[in-house]
Amino acid sequence: MENVFVHLKSCKLANRVFDAVEEVREAVIEAWTGFAGRSDRIGSAMTREWADFSN
Secondary structure, three states: OHHHHHHHHHHHHOOOOOOOHHHHHHHHHHHHHHHHOOHHHHHHHHOOOOOOOOO
């Protein structure tokens, strides 16, 4: 889950200034909705070369 947060933060939420908490909420919802709608992003964000789950 940490990888997802890092991806959202760096791609959608970084380098922005929000004037109100509601703007933060809307930006997070938009970022999550865009991320969750793309299964290819979910797979790539959760995959790590060092993690071998084949056993």
